[in-house]
Amino acid sequence: MLFQSQIFILLFLPVTLALYYAAAGSRTLRQIVVVTASLIFYAAWDVRFVPLLVGLTLLNWLIGWLHEADPKRDWPIIGVVANLAVLGVCKFTNFFAGSFAALLGMEYTPWDIILPLGISFFVFQKISYLIDLRRGQAHAYPLLDFFMFVTFFPQLIAGPIVRHNEIIDQFAADPRRAEVWENLSRGMVLFAIGAAKKLGIADYVSEVADRLFTAASATGGSSLAEGWIAAAAFTLQIYFDFSGYSDMAIGLALMFGLRMPYNFDAPYRATSIRDFWRRWHMTLSRFLRDYLYIPMGGNRGGGARQARNAIVTMLLAGLWHGANWTFVVWGGLHGIALAINGAWARTGLRMPALLGWALTLLFVMAGWVLFRAPDFPTAWTVLRGMTGLDGIGHVKVDHAVAFAIGAAVALVGPTSQQVALLKLRPIHWLAVPIGIVLLLLLLQSGSRTPSEFIYFQF
Structure with a gap:
């Protein structure tokens, strides 16, 4: 039963909420x-x-x-x-x-x-x-x-x-406390934003990512255009898929009067790999920090030990993501990047924010290729294509609107939590457009086979 499915939205959720508030006393x-x-x-x-x-x-x-x-x-x-x-x-x-x-x-x-x-x-x-x-x-x-x-x-x-x-x-x-209607409305808005991320962006760009990664695996070749579009498609897919799920989960909890911790904070705007992991899957990052990295020694004991702790922590994080060596190597690369980031920070040097952002995003995108690929040969094919060694080529970009909206939302403007939980004001007429959005999302979810969230496999 997927959050974005009609049976969940039209049956399971309203019945559960009704019973919950009926028994709230x-x-x-x-x-x-x-x-x-x-x-x-x-x-x-x-x-x-x-x-x-x-x-x-x-x-x-x-x-x-x-x-x-x-x-x-x-x-x-x-x-x-x-x-x-x-x-x-x-x-x-x-x-x-x-x-x-x-x-x-x-x-x-x-x-x-x-x-x-x-x-x-x-x-x-x-x-x-x-x-x-x-x-x-x-x-x-x-x-x-x-x-x-x-x-x-x-x-x-x-x-x-x-x-x-x-x-x-x-x-x-008591969930019926003074802010009950605010919790219900803000929770519903955040849920709708998460559903829009999943249904309106992630599910569309995933079609492009799936097609190009499948082609790279089958043919053993990938042009410059194919490699970069494949990487960009999955970069957007995994973010809007997982942050969409997190928004829906946090919004659902708020409808029950419960607040859960945020899980994403515009990670593709990070200016360093450390900054990225403070913004991406934040609850996992805190778990790894508090129960692995710090108990192993954390930042104590000098640069070499700090680097070792970061690499071991991220190797285990990669293994946690999936039983495949591609995940382990992906985690190890992030561990090495964190160790280099730590060494750079200890020099006292400062990198221009724009350069730091560009390098971080390029590294993260390259890492996502390894994360998405079913095996090393496929990952190598796409990464090699991104260098242009297999020719420039061309590819038709399906769902260009979803790409453009996804890139804009990921890189500029307030986050979904800021919109739904902080900036949104209790204006009655807002119920109409939000209701229309939910209706359109319901129609969208029923018009195609619902796709599972990426992190369900982990």
Whole structure:
């Protein structure tokens, strides 16, 4: 059940909101509504994975209480290992077994393991809780609070990666408080903006990216025009796809009276690679910083150690994104870039902002080629094409309007959160154009087969 699908917008969401606000007077009842709806939402994808979601949630909740009862035994570490083991078996068994077999020159038949939807996100969410528990920065929560924290459907599949201390305390607040109508309206506007990003930009430019990357894989050649348009198409696709999802998720949460952390802040305007990671998938960046980079030593211990910590952190980030060596190399390249950025910063030299922006965007676009390509030969074909070594060529750019609007929105103007949550004023007549936009988006979602969000595969 996709956020932008008609069944979600016309049935699931209004029914869930109606039941939630009907039960708003009782914290227990409204939480039961949300947890039940969230499990139905997850089951709509594949009911076979509901026991895994419920079982892991119960295990982590139990570990919280065991730790409070016996803090001398390292229950949180046991929990972290258990979570990583589940993630490893589901996501990386075939990857590591296949890589090992290839190293030995052996044949390998992949096991029939289906990756549970959203497992990378809700495992990271639980790990952050367990580590905070061990640090004394968290405590055991009531079962219903913990279940709602983990399964809350807006962020269950692809984030943002919400920490316990960012949302659980909000469960006590009555959603019918004074700002209820503001929350509903601003949440709906942000949801509509996210849907427009996905349906009006990402889904159109994805057709160009898919066609050109498929052609590069099939023919082993890519001209200058094809290479750059392929890279630009995916650069826009992944941003508007994932930031669109995040806007929809944050907007949905706000309709329930809950505020989730932002996940994007105009990343393609970054003037350094450090700045980029402060703006791109911000909840993942904070997770990597707080639970990997800083515990390894962070910026302490000199430049060499800082570089090592950055590279190791980003290699693991790349591996988290997918069981493919292209993701690992993509992460490693970003780690090297962060290490170089750190070394440059320590010199005290300053780069002109425009030059920094251009270099950062070029590096990010080249990295997205590796991220998108199914294998190294395809990535090399597109990157080689971008250098012009295979000729200049020409290509018809379909959906040029989506390209132009996407580039403009990504590079100038306020962000979607600034528009919906800060700049928007309560003017009654705005309901009409927003309603028209939602209607057009509904018609658009029904006119073609809905496409999944890119980060659903992670």
